[in-house]
Amino acid sequence: MHNGEVSYWWQARGGFPARRSSLPGPLEADVCIVGGGYTGLWTAYYLAGLRPGMRIVVLEAAFAGYGASGRNGGWVTSELPGSRAIYAKAAGGTAGVRALEAALRETVDEVGRVSAAESIDCDFVKGGRLSVATTQSQLARLRAGLAAAREWGDGNDVLEFLTGDETRARVNVANALGGLFAPASARIQPASLAAGIAAAAERRGVEIYEATPVSAITPAGAGGGLGGVGGVSGPGGLGGLGAVARTKFGDVRARSVLRCTEGYTSALPGQRRTLLPMSSHMIVTEPLPAEVWAEIGWGSCETLGDEAHAYMYAQRTADDRIALGGRGVPYRFGSAVDHLGETDQATVDSLTGVLRRMFPAAGDAAIAHAWCGVLGVPRDWCATVTYNAASGTGWAGGYTGVGVAASNLAGRTLADLVAGEPSPLTALPWVGHRSRTWEPEPARWAGVHGLYALYRLADRLESAGAPEGTVAVEGGKGGAAPSTRVRLGEALGHVGDAISGIPH
Numbered sequence: 001m002h003n004g005e006v007s008y009w010w011q012a013r014g015g016f017p018a019r020r021s022s023l024p025g026p027l028e029a030d031v032c033i034v035g036g037g038y039t040g041l042w043t044a045y046y047l048a049g050l051r052p053g054m055r056i057v058v059l060e061a062a063f064a065g066y067g068a069s070g071r072n073g074g075w076v077t078s079e080l081p082g083s084r085a086i087y088a089k090a091a092g093g094t095a096g097v098r099a100l101e102a103a104l105r106e107t108v109d110e111v112g113r114v115s116a117a118e119s120i121d122c123d124f125v126k127g128g129r130l131s132v133a134t135t136q137s138q139l140a141r142l143r144a145g146l147a148a149a150r151e152w153g154d155g156n157d158v159l160e161f162l163t164g165d166e167t168r169a170r171v172n173v174a175n176a177l178g179g180l181f182a183p184a185s186a187r188i189q190p191a192s193l194a195a196g197i198a199a200a201a202e203r204r205g206v207e208i209y210e211a212t213p214v215s216a217i218t219p220a221g222a223g224g225g226l227g228g229v230g231g232v233s234g235p236g237g238l239g240g241l242g243a244v245a246r247t248k249f250g251d252v253r254a255r256s257v258l259r260c261t262e263g264y265t266s267a268l269p270g271q272r273r274t275l276l277p278m279s280s281h282m283i284v285t286e287p288l289p290a291e292v293w294a295e296i297g298w299g300s301c302e303t304l305g306d307e308a309h310a311y312m313y314a315q316r317t318a319d320d321r322i323a324l325g326g327r328g329v330p331y332r333f334g335s336a337v338d339h340l341g342e343t344d345q346a347t348v349d350s351l352t353g354v355l356r357r358m359f360p361a362a363g364d365a366a367i368a369h370a371w372c373g374v375l376g377v378p379r380d381w382c383a384t385v386t387y388n389a390a391s392g393t394g395w396a397g398g399y400t401g402v403g404v405a406a407s408n409l410a411g412r413t414l415a416d417l418v419a420g421e422p423s424p425l426t427a428l429p430w431v432g433h434r435s436r437t438w439e440p441e442p443a444r445w446a447g448v449h450g451l452y453a454l455y456r457l458a459d460r461l462e463s464a465g466a467p468e469g470t471v472a473v474e475g476g477k478g479g480a481a482p483s484t485r486v487r488l489g490e491a492l493g494h495v496g497d498a499i500s501g502i503p504h
């Protein structure tokens with residue numbers, strides 16, 4: 001089994017991409033984007049489309065798509081990165097939340113559209129998202145989620161309840177009691193998308209410098225100004241204004257410097273407690289034979305998840321493997337990040353157990369590769385897109401685990417903000433959103449590890465209480481009365497949600 005090597009997705013493309021050159025030395029630009037993941041690359045791509053004359057540079061510590069963007073589960077999902085209730089506190093109220101949700105659904109198609117238009121071969125298949133319940137407690141959560149969605153106005157076209165039989169007819173998950181199906185979701189090969197956006201941005205004139213870590217970002221007016229140096233395109237050059245991105249190769253001075261560093265943000269000065277780098281881990285099987293697929297189904301390539309507290313996510317890959325992810329070691333002390341995606345054996349074993357439980361037909365499948373990556377989690381689990389024209393700085397991120405579509409929408413929004421083009425996107429409620437900071441260590445480490453220990457216990461209790469063969473009354477509320485263990489599991493799950501603030 002391969003372990004790390006950034007991700008299976010990169011290795012499936014033949015290994016790491018050819019390295020672009022590092023920053024050649026100090027330079028001036030209109031816009032400097034720090035971080036070459038989806039957020040930075042989409043922002044550069046759309047901004048270059050809006051303002052073709054602008055000099056836009058992307059500074060990337062490793063290579064474009066090195067971070068979560070080249071390692072994720074490949075769900076282009078319209079799920080909201082955060083809580084409706086929190087976003088509803090913004091000026092747009094509930095209408096703003098509905099606009100954000102609609103924009104995220106449209107974004108799934110936008111990713112497909114650009115992939116086609118730019119000839120990005122990223123295995124995009126819009127097969128919808130299927131969330132499966134395999135215990136009575138999960139089924140109850142699934143129903144609660146559906147009821148909340150209905151209260152917010154979502155009809156069957158957005159979210160549809162499936163009985164156990166209907167669920168298994170799509171994907172034959174063992175013990176599936178029911179499911180929720182959302183059409184607005186697509187499956188992709190994540191690294192191919194990252195590589196494709198980078199190339200498309202370059203075709204629009206964007207300069208990408210790799211192996212160029214930024215050590216600090218200094219806003220305009222904080223001693224990093226340009227001292228009257230002009231010469232950059234745009235009205236009046238930089239005219240003494242400008243933010244600075246500092247690197248060992250020299251400074252990049254630009255009217256706008258955008259931080260698109262997501263799970264790696266805490267390494268930048270002043271950002272230690274802004275976003276918590278949460279680890280997510282994945283395994284992928286060897287290609288499965290036709291007889292196994294005949295048993296499992298999954299013909300529409302739905303992105304697949306469950307309703308466990310420590311949930312799993314999966315996809316059927318274009319080369320007929322199952323790629324499955326979930327939480328392992330959730331967080332490293334002091335916001336440390338993994339080395340090239342290497343994953344511990346206990347996490348691999350636990351994810352393999354989930355795979356075998358859900359897909360007995362794949363019980364013999366060998367695990368070909370395991371890896372992990374970090375996603376950025378804000379303290380209130382709600383994402384932000386923000387830009388301050390006076391300081392020339394902005395950032396987007398904090399998508400928690402659902403950033404593939406969200407980063408496209410954020411990139412388009414950041415491009416509009418930097419271009420000074422008010423648009424429906426710049427009025428969405430995550431624009432200018434502020435989350436409080438995370439607790440200092442060791443409270444942060446203890447809190448996250450305690451939370452996931454609680455969630456795992458809650459999942460165990462809930463499953464232990466579901467005797468083999470207990471079947472929900474499909475479409476109704478029935479099923480066996482929950483045992484004390486199940487109730488305890490559910491209660492612990494609620495406690496975890498209350499402590500963490502994780503939205504449902």
Ligand SMILES: Cc1cc2nc3c(=O)[nH]c(=O)nc-3n(C[C@H](O)[C@H](O)[C@H](O)COP(=O)(O)OP(=O)(O)OC[C@H]3O[C@@H](n4cnc5c(N)ncnc54)[C@H](O)[C@@H]3O)c2cc1C
Binds near residue numbers: 035376
């Ligand atoms: C294992 C895993 C599975 C996931 N599955 C899904 C999924 O299926 N669907 C979904 O919607 N979301 C998923 N996510 C989340 C999603 O991948 C991210 O939200 C998204 O990729 C974020 O993109 P980004 O560009 O903001 O961050 P990243 O892709 O992490 O990019 C940040 C980049 O910034 C660079 N960088 C950091 N610091 C600096 C610096 N100081 N100087 C220069 N460069 C720097 C990094 O090297 C990195 O390339 C998953 C995440 C992980 C880790």
